[in-house]
Amino acid sequence: MSLHVASLTLSHFRSHRVARLRLDARPVAIHGANGSGKTNLIEAISLLSAGRGLRRAAAADMTRRPEALGWKLTAEVIRDGETIEVKTWSDAGAARQVRIDSKAASQLDLAERIRVLWLIPAMDRLWIEGAEGRRRFLDRAAMSLFPDHATATLAYEKAMRERNRLLKEQVRDAHWYRALERQMAESGAAVHSHRMATLDALRTAQQDATTAFPAAELSLEPIEGDLPETAEDLADALEESRFRDLAAGRTLVGPHRADLSGRYAAKDVPARDCSTGEQKALLLSLILSNARALKARIGTPPLLLLDEVAAHLDANRRAALYDEVCALGAQAWMTGTGPDLFEDLGDRAQRLLVEDEDGVSTVTVE
Numbered sequence: 088m089s090l091h092v093a094s095l096t097l098s099h100f101r102s103h104r105v106a107r108l109r110l111d112a113r114p115v116a117i118h119g120a121n122g123s124g125k126t127n128l129i130e131a132i133s134l135l136s137a138g139r140g141l142r143r144a145a146a147a148d149m150t151r152r153p154e155a156l157g158w159k160l161t162a163e164v165i166r167d168g169e170t171i172e173v174k175t176w177s178d179a180g181a182a183r184q185v186r187i188d189s190k191a192a193s194q195l196d197l198a199e200r201i202r203v204l205w206l207i208p209a210m211d212r213l214w215i216e217g218a219e220g221r222r223r224f225l226d227r228a229a230m231s232l233f234p235d236h237a238t239a240t241l242a243y244e245k246a247m248r249e250r251n252r253l254l255k256e257q258v259r260d261a262h263w264y265r266a267l268e269r270q271m272a273e274s275g276a277a278v279h280s281h282r283m284a285t286l287d288a289l290r291t292a293q294q295d296a297t298t299a300f301p302a303a304e305l306s307l308e309p310i311e312g313d314l315p316e317t318a319e320d321l322a323d324a325l326e327e328s329r330f331r332d333l334a335a336g337r338t339l340v341g342p343h344r345a346d347l348s349g350r351y352a353a354k355d356v357p358a359r360d361c362s363t364g365e366q367k368a369l370l371l372s373l374i375l376s377n378a379r380a381l382k383a384r385i386g387t388p389p390l391l392l393l394d395e396v397a398a399h400l401d402a403n404r405r406a407a408l409y410d411e412v413c414a415l416g417a418q419a420w421m422t423g424t425g426p427d428l429f430e431d432l433g434d435r436a437q438r439l440l441v442e443d444e445d446g447v448s449t450v451t452v453e
């Protein structure tokens with residue numbers, strides 16, 4: 088069982104004016120100078136699944152400047168021998184649209200058909216910066232394993248925004264809160280249980296692996312107080328917290344108040360105290376575990392996007408990374424500034440060169 092992009096056309100997508108690529112199922116090693124358009128290319132791949140892509144950019148920001156006419160991506164993705172035709176685009180300034188096999192499709196349809204995981208330099212400070220980034224990291228893993236996690240998260244956030252509005256307006260009548268808190272309790276319990284199931288799946292995938300990457304010990308902790316698990320507990324906690332929440336003007340209990348804690352298991356130190364290289368290796372270990380967990384769950388590995396990862400690994404770990412992605416059978420799109428970084432891959436990968444010509448990126452299959 089496999090998943091790979093067999094063809095890709097980018098039109099007016101960031102620095103790419105028109106790029107047409109035909110690919111086989113092997114990993115894709117992309118090299119090119121700084122600013123040539125490598126990340127833009129893998130950002131396009133990230134949009135073959137649901138969401139805002141790996142930069143979490145607004146659809147309007149991805150249109151090629153200065154023309155700003157809107158952008159379009161067309162791809163043939165082969166999943167377990169079946170071809171999925173994906174077209175996604177945004178007309179100047181408008182929200183992005185999706186068609187699968189020529190039919191209008193929702194982002195949930197896309198999430199169910201094509202799973203994409205990534206590791207990008209912006210995640211380097213994940214263990215050091217705020218809890219929001221770590222929750223997002225866990226939620227992305229959860230969405231890859233349970234696509235309806237996105238629906239539960241959106242439902243929870245929508246009800247919470249309404250509740251926060253009441254709190255800010257100092258509405259005290261309990262009657263206004265009951266229905267919203269019921270919605271928050273139900274969707275919030277689903278969010279929590281997906282996250283816990285994801286942590287379990289990542290733990291199992293890490294245990295099963297014989298890998299050069301250090302295992303991360305993960306747990307979900309409340310930022311303060313408790314983390315209610317069931318819908319009943321969350322409903323009770325929200326009701327109890329109402330008085331305090333009115334004073335704060337926002338909701339202080341629920342899954343949005345959870346933090347992902349990570350430890351370097353072998354050294355028994357918090358991930359945030361690890362060296363830069365170790366923190367990167369822990370994240371890579373988690374992404375690879377996520378890919379293995381996905382393969383175990385649905386039979387098919389995801390597309391992997393590893394932006395500037397190879398350059399940060401020592402030679403042993405780099406060789407181990409290449410062995411792992413090849414063993415997974417994942418089409419891993421990996422970027423780096425020089426072709427030497429990918430030498431160990433030999434003919435196990437296909438190679439692309441990205442160059443900048445007067446502000447326009449060109450892509451050559453080597």
Ligand SMILES: Nc1ncnc2c1ncn2[C@@H]1O[C@H](COP(=O)(O)OP(=O)(O)OP(=O)(O)O)[C@@H](O)[C@H]1O
Pocket residue numbers: 100101102119120121122123124125126127128148149150151152153424
């Ligand atoms: N909407 C846009 N229109 C035109 N150019 C853009 C747009 N968005 C970004 N760019 C340009 O794309 C160029 C390439 O960016 P990209 O991040 O892909 O480089 P890269 O090859 O990954 O470089 P590095 O090795 O430095 O990470 C940048 O110079 C950037 O200014």
